[in-house]
Structure formats: structure tokens, C-alpha cells
Amino acid sequence: MNALLHIQMDEEHGSLERLLRVTRHRGFNITQMNVSANQEHQGYDITLRVAGERELKLLTRQLDKLMNVQQLNVLSHAHQDAASAFYAQTGFSESQHAHTA
Numbered sequence: 001m002n003a004l005l006h007i008q009m010d011e012e013h014g015s016l017e018r019l020l021r022v023t024r025h026r027g028f029n030i031t032q033m034n035v036s037a038n039q040e041h042q043g044y045d046i047t048l049r050v051a052g053e054r055e056l057k058l059l060t061r062q063l064d065k066l067m068n069v070q071q072l073n074v075l076s077h078a079h080q081d082a083a084s085a086f087y088a089q090t091g092f093s094e095s096q097h098a099h100t101a
Contacts, residue, residue, distance in 0.1 A: 002031075003056050004075040007046040008038065010068035016044070018066055026059045028052035041070065 009015055016035065023030055032049035050059065056077055064072050 001053065001056060001078065002049065002051050003077045005048045005050065005060070006073045006075055007048060007063065007069060008041060008043060008071040009046060010043040010070060011037070012068050015068045019046070019063065022062050022066065023050060023059060026062055027054045028059050043070065
């Protein structure tokens, strides 16, 4: 499962570290992250691309509970099981794997 999240977060000491920790503890890997200062609401605009095998709600519910998260939006969400991801990355097909096993 891959997802693209947009998060608006207050700028506080350690806030980005808490975001990263929650993401890791919920079983997701960050594959891309873009952080920029937002002077309008004195915080951060964060675009986060995550990958994991767990349900996305497990992550978004916990991120939304962080006190300094002002807004969280799921921009895109694509489910892909681990086997399909492996075959897509390696170029193998499932039938080729069956013949080599």
C-alpha cells in the first residue's frame, strides 16, 4: 500500500520527530518527504509519501491525534500487496516464479 499525505503542522520543537516516530511505530516506511515553512499559519506544510502493508487508517488516526497537526489530507492511496509489489519491482511475473521455485 502506498499513500501520499499532506499535513499542516504547527512549528514546535520536536514536532517533525514525533511525526516520524508515529509513522515508524505504525509500520510504515517514508519513501519521500517534502517539508516547507508556511508563514501564513506559522508552521510546516508537509507532503509525505508512505509505503506499508498495514491499513492506512492505523497511521492517519494516530497522526491526527498529534497536538500540533492542524490538518491531514490523504491525496492518493493505492493498495498493492507485497507479492505484487515484488513482481512489479523485479520485472518477474508470477508464472516465472512458479517455474523457478
